[in-house]
Amino acid sequence: xxxxxxxxxxxxxxxxxxxxxxxxxxxxxxxxxxxxxxxxxxxxxxxxxxxxxxxxxxxxxxxxxxxxxxxxxxxxxxxxxxxxxxxxxxxxxxxxxxxxxxxxxxxxxxxxxxxxxxxxxxxxxxxxxxxxxxxxxxxxxxxxxxxxxxxxxxxxxxxxxxxxxxxxxxxxxxxxxxxxxxxxxxxxxxxxxxxxxxxxxxxxxxxxxxxxxxxxxxxxxxxxxxxxxxxxxxxxxxxxxxxxxxxxxxxxxxxxxxxxxxxxxxxxxxxxxxxxxxxxxxxxxxxxxxxxxxxxxxxxxxxxxxxxxxxxxxxxxxxxxxxxxxxxxxxxxxxxxxxxxxxxxxxxxxxxxxxxxxxxxxxxxxxxxxxxxxxxxxxxxxxxxxxxxxxxxxxxxxxxxxxxxxxxxxxxxxxxxxxxxx
Numbered sequence: 001x002x003x004x005x006x007x008x009x010x011x012x013x014x015x016x017x018x019x020x021x022x023x024x025x026x027x028x029x030x031x032x033x034x035x036x037x038x039x040x041x042x043x044x045x046x047x048x049x050x051x052x053x054x055x056x057x058x059x060x061x062x063x064x065x066x067x068x069x070x071x072x073x074x075x076x077x078x079x080x081x082x083x084x085x086x087x088x089x090x091x092x093x094x095x096x097x098x099x100x101x102x103x104x105x106x107x108x109x110x111x112x113x114x115x116x117x118x119x120x121x122x123x124x125x126x127x128x129x130x131x132x133x134x135x136x137x138x139x140x141x142x143x144x145x146x147x148x149x150x151x152x153x154x155x156x157x158x159x160x161x162x163x164x165x166x167x168x169x170x171x172x173x174x175x176x177x178x179x180x181x182x183x184x185x186x187x188x189x190x191x192x193x194x195x196x197x198x199x200x201x202x203x204x205x206x207x208x209x210x211x212x213x214x215x216x217x218x219x220x221x222x223x224x225x226x227x228x229x230x231x232x233x234x235x236x237x238x239x240x241x242x243x244x245x246x247x248x249x250x251x252x253x254x255x256x257x258x259x260x261x262x263x264x265x266x267x268x269x270x271x272x273x274x275x276x277x278x279x280x281x282x283x284x285x286x287x288x289x290x291x292x293x294x295x296x297x298x299x300x301x302x303x304x305x306x307x308x309x310x311x312x313x314x315x316x317x318x319x320x321x322x323x324x325x326x327x328x329x330x331x332x333x334x335x336x337x338x339x340x341x342x343x344x345x346x347x348x349x350x351x352x353x354x355x356x357x358x359x360x361x362x363x364x365x366x367x368x369x370x371x372x373x374x375x376x377x378x379x380x381x382x383x384x385x386x387x388x389x390x391x392x393x394x395x396x397x398x399x400x401x402x403x404x405x406x407x408x409x410x411x412x413x414x415x416x417x418x419x420x421x422x
Contacts, residue, residue, distance in 0.1 A: 007414045011407050018402045026395040029383045034374040041071040044378075048371060052076050058249030058342075058363025061086060061273040062371075068284045068354035070277060078363075079247045084274040087232055087244045088360040089258075090345040091337030094235070094269035095201050097224070097279060099142055099319020101216075101265075102204055103299045104223045106138070110211040113139040117203065120211050124167040126203075127185050135190035138207065141200040142318040143307035149187030152198030153177035154267050155340070156259025160237065166206055169262040170199065194308040194316060198266040205265035216264050227292030228282065230275040235264040245270070248341055249363035256341030256362075267339065276347065276358050283333065284354040304333055304351065315385055323376055323384035326352060332376055336369050336386060346372035348384075355379065366390070 025031050036047035041064045052060060060076040061084065075082045105111050111120060116134040118125055126133045131147055140146035155175045157163050164174055176182030184199030205216045212219045217235040225233045232244065237260055248256040261268035271279075282293060283300060306314030306322055306329075314322045314331060322331040334347035334356075346368040349356040357375045359368035373387035383391065 003414070003418075007410055011410050014406050014410070015403045018406060019399050022395050022398045022402065026388065026391050027383060029377055029381065031394065031398070032377065032383060032387070032391060034377050035371070036374070037378070039378050041066055044375070045072045045074055048074060049076075051367075051371070055367065056249075056251060056253055056363055057361055057367060058253075059086070059088070059246045060361045060367075061088070061359070063273055063277055063358045065277070065280060065354065065356045065358070068281060073273070077247075078249070078253070082246060084277075085232060085244060085272050086246050087241055087270050087272050088246050088345065088362070089339075089343055090269050090271055090276075090360065091267050091339040091343050092198075093335045093337035093345045093347055094265065094267050096320050096335035096347065097233075097269055097271070098201060098204065098220070098265035099303060100279075100282075100295060101208060101220045101224050102138060102142060103303060103318065104294055105208055105211060105219075107296060107299055108223075111138055111207065113137060113142075117141065117207055120207055122210060124170050124206060127171075127183075129186045131186045131189055133186055136186060138204065139307070139318065140190055141197075141204050141207075143316055144194055144196050144200060145191050145308055146197070146200055147186045147188045147190035147192065147195070148184060148197040148200045148203075149195055150182070150184050150197055150199035151177075151180050151195075152182065152184075152202075152263070152266070153180055154198055154261055154263045156261050156267075158257060158259065160260050163260050164262045166202070166209070166262060170202055170206065173199070173202075173262070175261070175263075194310065198263060201266035202263045205263070208265070224294050225275075227294040228275075228278045229292070230271065230278055233269065233271040233275045235268050235270070237270070241270060244272075246360075246362060248343070250341050251363060251365060253363070259339075267337070273358060273360060276360075280347070280349055280356055280358060283349050283351050285351045304331060305329075306331075321385055323348060323373075323386070324380050324382040326350060326380065332356075332380070332384065334372075336372070338365065338369070340365070344368040348372050348376055350379070 038044050059082045062074040064072040114137050136146045170184045173182035208216050250256045303318040308316045320333045324332050330352050332350050334349050337345040342365045346359045357372050361368050373384050376384040
């Protein structure tokens with residue numbers, strides 16, 4: 001019996017060491033091989049162009065920024081030509097841009113970030129729950145810590161006429177992803193956990209409309225896009241976009257439809273590479289030549305402060321992912337977007353150095369995120385938040401296989417020693 005307990009303790013001890021090795025190896029990128037080892041912008045671009053040829057991409061637009069200057073741009077398309085002024089839908093990257101509008105609303109004195117949003121709303125209210133809805137604030141909605149458990153994810157509507165009203169979508173989104181209830185409600189204690197919520201940003205959209213007495217799109221155009229001269233950016237489809245709008249593709253190369261959304265703030269931004277380059281510059285520290293800066297530096301800094309940590313690592317600010325720490329409580333920031341039919345977008349900004357990357361693409365579900373995360377890995381030697389998520393499957397497989405082999409090996413050695421002693 002004693003020998004069995006010793007072997008069990010040995011299995012548990014070595015397994016724990018192996019699991020921790022796998023975890024920290026993943027965190028520090030020991031098992032990750034980036035698609036290139038080139039860090040020079042031109043060489044990185046050449047590697048990206050080679051990577052595009054290896055898998056299906058419908059449209060692709062990328063900018064590499066160095067010290068606040070546009071160093072390289074890349075465009076690719078299988079159909080209608082793409083350029084820096086081509087308009088893409090950017091899915092959840094919309095949230096980052098939308099967050100600047102909410103921060104502007106705060107600067108204008110229309111809202112306070114820590115006042116319950118219910119006090120500003122007349123058109124719709126969160127449904128009663130076992131938790132305190134008065135703990136739902138703009139700050140917590142921006143940081144996904146308000147306790148909303150909708151998990152949205154919006155699939156969109158095939159025609160503009162099918163689009164729900166904002167109030168109806170908040171009550172129950174007809175375009176919720178499969179397996180989601182579509183109900184925007186408080187399902188856990190506010191500020192108790194980080195839960196990504198599309199519904200939270202749709203609620204912020206309503207907050208902007210109620211307090212500004214403008215449509216969300218008009219507020220963003222007047223207070224964010226116009227000051228930054230983002231002339232091709234909008235949240236609402238109009239036929240005038242037709243010639244400039246990119247084509248949409250499925251992963252098998254067939255043409256995909258263009259979908260329409262109620263959830264403008266969460267997922268429906270239409271913008272171009274040229275406009276996102278202007279937005280990028282807003283976050284570069286000490287860059288004084290950004291015309292018409294719509295936000296004060298204190299608001300920009302607040303967006304980049306950690307509002308939730310996970311396993312000791314900062315992961316999210318106000319409307320922006322905190323991808324990796326670059327020292328002195330500064331982070332590479334930005335957001336990614338992903339929807340189906342495949343749209344994948346990625347934005348990474350190092351506000352201190354002014355370096356970064358912007359990628360917009362259709363037809364591939366995760367190419368933009370993979371390339372942008374590898375850019376971060378090459379720059380910092382660190383695995384960013386989304387790359388860690390992508391590597392989790394490999395990590396768990398390594399853990400499982402390793403524990404199984406450790407168990408089998410120790411049992412085999414114990415059996416051999418017992419047989420030998422007999």
